[in-house]
Amino acid sequence: MMADSSEVINNTYNTRQDLLAERIIRGNIYGNDYEVLAETVTNKDGTESRRYPYDSLFVHIVGQFSQGKTGIELSENFPLLTSNTNAFSQFLEDIAGDKIAGDNVVTTLDVSLQQIAADALGDRKGAVVVLEPDTGKILAMVSKPDYNPNTVSEKWEELKEDVQNESALMNRAAQGLYPPGSTFKLVTALEYMREYGDYSKYEYNCEGLDDFSGIKIRCYNEKHHGMVDLKLSLAKSCNTSFANIGSKLDLKSFRNTCNSLLFNTKLPTSIVTNRSHFVLDEHSDEEEVPQTAIGQGKTQITPLHNAMIVAAIANGGNLMRPYVVDRVETSKKKIVKKNVPSIYGALMTAEEAQVLTEYMQAVVEEGTAAELKNSKYTAAGKTGSAEYNSSKSSHAWFVGFAPAEDPKIVVSVIVEGAGTGSQYAVPIAKQLFEQYLT
Template structure:
């Protein structure tokens, strides 16, 4: 009984959303897939009907939202995948659903309203240009995702026609670099390094280091950005200038076990709250 309860309460959504679940096919036969909207109600994905009566997904913004919204042919990705169950669930008034059943018509699936901001998404798209990379913009006070962008991109409207080319693309245009790329955190991790140093040194305000533009340890030389020489810096200066050599010096002095614990306190390598 405990296992059944856990399965129904905790694991049910993941099981229902599994591409191996045949129930999804039966739901798609009875429900017109809902739309995906940005925070202002702009349609990012919708179901349209072709002249022959067949249904297809339309993506009005094309490649602008390719990775975060995803596609719904040749499998599913992005929000089309993670919100699959919601898009195929209809919470229409029961009399409306009953009427549709009698008329052998499909019910309309629920819409998914996101926190995405199209103006910010477009600005990020333009700024990234033809470069490979990703842009993510969060609302600091809430954690809402306002922008998620990855390049190279693709047109989700033509995924089925271009599937072979997309799969063999040497630039991996199907890869969402914002969440699927594995990259070193870079200077953002200096926050963790600084916090651990403060925890280990009550007199952290007295920290002084002379930056000569680089630091060498065990035969490895780490330069500051552009080889810039920051001179004599405090901990606050090191952080403000993002001084690589100073932070390497700090990192080499830290207790590795405490450093790891501090990273853990900031939820590195841990499930985020609400996603357990």
């Protein structure tokens, strides 16, 4: 590799950056409609500073500059410190003693969706991810709590000290690890479908409480769902039924399916992420199985990863690589580099994706996401209430897409410690669907 490569220059500690900054004005970062998300301004004393017009709104995905670069400010550091304007223009600026305008980064981020996601989440901790299933374009990524990148230097010590409590510096959307709760039932259902060709004949009589390998599993409020098939089990988010399903699975195969869905591996994206965890295997204790099958136990997932699994379902089984940089342009809007959608691979067959889509539509039509029913669009989704401590406090989840018959938008929402997904996460998704589709 050449010592002059962008990977080396992008290193925070490389002095080449300083040399480039002396000659080039750091480029702007734009939204998908050329809204300025980050820009360099020259102060009265001739010094330069980075300005973020939307304050905290994009801080976790766009990043910040002054206290160790993060987000796009870090991943696109080299392009932002490079100028591809024509040589003659650069010559004239050099002669005049002026600095050269660096290249600009145009993102896939939709300002209106980002604002709605942030407003809907409000002051609650959590995260929202919005993407296009057929391209992988990330349209919005919100993490709360947040902070203002314009004042990060003044607040830095306070932010660092608070990292154990609020963790405002962490991008929860890509790095936060949570029990998936009932959203994981999509994975359990997929595994059951793969192992049992007659899955449509599955039946279970839910009485609200059942015992599996000495572990008592309860449905929410011990509700009796009665006789359910696989579709209705998902629609009603029946814990006892899915614990029963888990008891019938081959655990080695289950782990292989989870690994193929990108658990325990790096996600195919340039965004800094944490790896989701699935630890169940053929050597695990029996009592771990029912909890894992309903999305509890030791399983952990990031909101971005959850969005990607659902995006594959929405896209006929194929996962597109998520990306947030659409293109790099000169200051005159000449395209230097254009990112195009690229397929990662098939996470499931088209037939499996179609069945899961039908089941997720049932969640809306006759199940726990009924608030999305009777909208101007059709929706498919899965709610979740993920217990995370001994007092049974729950994170509220929703993952889904719309329109169900021709998916344009995927949403992943988690609200920390809120309660049920149907009450706290679904309304956020509904606002995003309505903004984008109506």
